[in-house]
Amino acid sequence: MILSFFLIICMCINIKINYMNSLIGTGVALVTPFKEDYSVDFEALHRIVNYQIDNGINYLVVLGTTAENATLSQEEKELVIQTVVSTNNGRLPLVLGVGGNNTHKIIEELQSRDFSHFVAILSVSPYYNKPTQEGIYQHFKAIANASPVPVILYNVPGRTGSNVLPSTVLRLANDFKNVVAIKEAAGDLVQAMSIIKDKPKDFLVISGDDMIALPMVLAGGSGVISVIGQGFPKQFSDLIQLGLDRKVDEAYKLHYNLSDSIDMIFEQGNPGGIKEVLKSLEISDNCMRLPLVNVNLDLANRIELFVQKNK
Numbered sequence: 361m362i363l364s365f366f367l368i369i370c371m372c373i374n375i376k377i378n379y380m381n382s383l384i385g386t387g388v389a390l391v392t393p394f395k396e397d398y399s400v401d402f403e404a405l406h407r408i409v410n411y412q413i414d415n416g417i418n419y420l421v422v423l424g425t426t427a428e429n430a431t432l433s434q435e436e437k438e439l440v441i442q443t444v445v446s447t448n449n450g451r452l453p454l455v456l457g458v459g460g461n462n463t464h465k466i467i468e469e470l471q472s473r474d475f476s477h478f479v480a481i482l483s484v485s486p487y488y489n490k491p492t493q494e495g496i497y498q499h500f501k502a503i504a505n506a507s508p509v510p511v512i513l514y515n516v517p518g519r520t521g522s523n524v525l526p527s528t529v530l531r532l533a534n535d536f537k538n539v540v541a542i543k544e545a546a547g548d549l550v551q552a553m554s555i556i557k558d559k560p561k562d563f564l565v566i567s568g569d570d571m572i573a574l575p576m577v578l579a580g581g582s583g584v585i586s587v588i589g590q591g592f593p594k595q596f597s598d599l600i601q602l603g604l605d606r607k608v609d610e611a612y613k614l615h616y617n618l619s620d621s622i623d624m625i626f627e628q629g630n631p632g633g634i635k636e637v638l639k640s641l642e643i644s645d646n647c648m649r650l651p652l653v654n655v656n657l658d659l660a661n662r663i664e665l666f667v668q669k670n671k
Contacts, residue, residue, distance in 0.1 A: 382453035382479045383512070383541055383564055385418035385604065386597040387585040389426040391631050392440060393644035400436050402443050404644035408590070409447040411643055415593035420448065421482055421585055423457040425519065426631045431649040445477045455585075458507075459484035459514060463499050470506040480510040482543060482585070487520035493528045504536035511538055516545040516568060526554045533563045543568040543585050549575055556580040570596075570622045574615050577603035587630055588622050591637035592670065621666050628655045636660050640667035 390412075393404035412420060422444050423429050423437060432440070441456070448454060458473075458481040460466055466483070475481070486499055504511055513532065515524040523546060532539045544552045545568025552572075556565050556579055564582040567573035573584035577600060589596035595614055602611035625633025632648060632655045639646040640663060646654055655663070 382419055383455075383566065383582065385583045386416075386589050386593075386600045387419040387421050387455065387566070387583065388412050388417050388590045388593065389421045389424040389585055389587060390444065391590065391635055391638065391644070392427045392429075392432060392436075393635075393638070394647040394649065395645065396647060398647060398649055400432075400440065401644060402439065405440065405443050406447045407643050408638065409444055411641075412590065412593050413448070413451050416597040417452065417589060417593045418583070418597065419453040419455060419479070420444065421455045421457065422478075424482055424585070425457075425484070425516070426587055426590075426634065427457070428631065428649060428652065429457060431652075453479040455480045455482050455512065457482045457484070461486040461489045463502050467502055467506045470503065470508065475509045478509055480512050480540065481507060482512045482514050484514040484516065485520050485522065485524050487522075490522045493525055496522070496524055497528055497531060500532050500539065501536070504532070504539050507538060509538075510540040511536075512564075512566070513539065513542040514545070514568070515542060518545070518547070526551060526558070529555050530558055533560050540564060541566055541582070544576070545569050547572065549579070552576050552581065553579050571619065574599060574603045574611055578606075578608065578611075587634050588618060588625055588637075590634055591625070591641065591667070592618060592621065595670075617670070621663070621670070624659060624663050624666065628659055633659070633663065636663045637667055640664045641671075 390408060393401040395401045422441060454477055456478045458466060458469055483503055485496055500513060517523040529542050541564035543566045547569050549572050552565060566582055567576040567584040570586050570588045583600050586596055595618060599611055599614035625637060632652060635646040636655050638644045648654060
């Protein structure tokens with residue numbers, strides 16, 4: 361009986377260590393490439409996944425904001441998942457975006473989907489509804505209780521219209537063992553530092569903002585879920601690893617080499633900029649579905665010039 365209890369404890373510790381290792385470093389939020397007729401380009405998605413794996417990315421995020429999730433049908437989402445899973449073939453940890461502003465619908469998906477290929481879910485704070493902090497807490501409480509895999513909170517007030525305050529993040533982190541991390545994309549380094557200062561030891565603070573990813577890592581963060589990393593996976597993953605290794609001068613040299621590209625890819629919205637980078641790399645086209653449109657010619661030319669100089 362004592363031996364069995366000891367084995368269960370060891371298994372729980374191993375699971376904890378595994379997810380922590382899986383989510384440290386550079387994750388990439390994958391785009392959904394489209395053809396000129398706006399159908400999903402699964403061959404290009406296959407190339408994009410391999411490009412990340414071949415160039416040092418640590419894990420992949422499927423069906424996040426950058427994937428233009430809102431414009432995909434349920435059938436397309438399933439095919440995107442299948443394509444990424446089969447292309448990846450177990451080589452990198454995978455995280456699946458499962459979020460929204462209808463808590464009940466998310467619970468239904470958590471109870472019905474096969475998560476055997478995923479180490480965690482990334483769940484965005486409810487958007488448009490603008491819930492109170494208590495509403496945000498209760499939303500994620502329901503998700504934590506229903507999810508068969510660890511939960512990464514996703515705070516991106518620029519898109520959701522409401523900010524998940526550090527007090528709410530810390531409350532969730534302390535109350536639910538499977539709430540294991542936050543993708544903090546408020547663009548507020550002070551807010552991120554307040555979470556890092558008071559978080560539980562094993563809770564991970566992941567940057568959702570490429571421009572301040574390095575400062576967040578140096579302040580005690582665990583890495584980034586990146587957009588620019590999709591276009592420059594080796595350079596950006598090296599940058600983050602140097603930060604984790606506390607090689608500050610080397611890390612900032614890479615950061616400043618890429619900083620202009622980070623500004624450019626968000627200048628006219630995401631994922632228009634990163635799709636233009638991928639087009640310049642001849643990996644996929646730059647098509648997007650309405651209401652999103654391509655970046656203008658001036659920005660496209662500047663991105664093309666940067667890519668050619670930094671291949």
